């Protein structure tokens with residue numbers, strides 16, 4: 001394991017100098033990808049790094065990522081997955097989060113942490129401002145500035161508009177959809193960085209963003225980093241992720257392997273999923289999805305598991 005990079009803390013940067021910031025997000029416990037991305041960010045001479053949420057849950061490197069980032073100078077923002085783990089800790093034993101096979105991936109991820117750590121996951125801030133807020137500043141968040149579940153790239157309704165109106169900065173950078181995106185709302189620039197751990201654009205390289213302050217605003221560049229994906233696959237196999245995270249975990253493995261949205265496709269194209277309740281019902285349904293998607297054999301070979 002390499003050392004965490006020694007970049008400055010954002011609080012120590014001088015705002016009278018142009019800044020170059022790396023925005024990394026959606027690692028979802030993929031430690032090998034995180035290491036490659038941090039190395040890349042340092043080689044691009046960034047001044048500071050912001051981790052914009054969903055750095056943990058569900059892959060086995062979640063605990064290592066949490067520990068390493070929390071002891072580093074990297075600014076950690078809360079995503080919906082950190083909130084999920086904090087909710088898990090508060091849930092009663094009969095809550096679906098703890099009891100349903102549907103949530104086995106989060107049950108597995110939660111098992112990697114202590115109760116104190118799970119509670120602490122609800123505490124990182126939702127946003128980080130960079131530069132002068134009223135003079136071309138940048139606001140970084142996970143999905144949207146005041147809601148880590150709702151993407152800034154979704155249709156702008158009253159609640160999203162209310163969020164945008166509260167933001168003084170002229171540029172908002174978020175993550176969450178695992179795919180780079182650029183948009184605009186009433187003169188405000190909106191952007192999404194890609195995912196470093198589970199990219200969803202058919203390109204399986206890790207993805208993050210470099211934001212550089214120029215005299216006329218921020219230059220936002222998506223950076224893709226190839227890394228040894230066999231390391232992540234080995235870690236998943238050694239941790240017995242397919243067994244411990246159950247059938248919904250299999251869909252996450254499919255997402256990772258192919259860089260495609262199989263989890264989402266399963267839930268949106270199979271109306272009967274609301275009637276699933278037992279482990280066996282989920283297993284049969286997910287297995288038949290993997291067959292119909294034509295990926296069962298590749299999955300079995302890659303993860304050495306009989307789905």
Ligand SMILES: [Fe+2]
Pocket residue numbers: 054079080081142143175176177
């Ligand atoms: Fe997210």
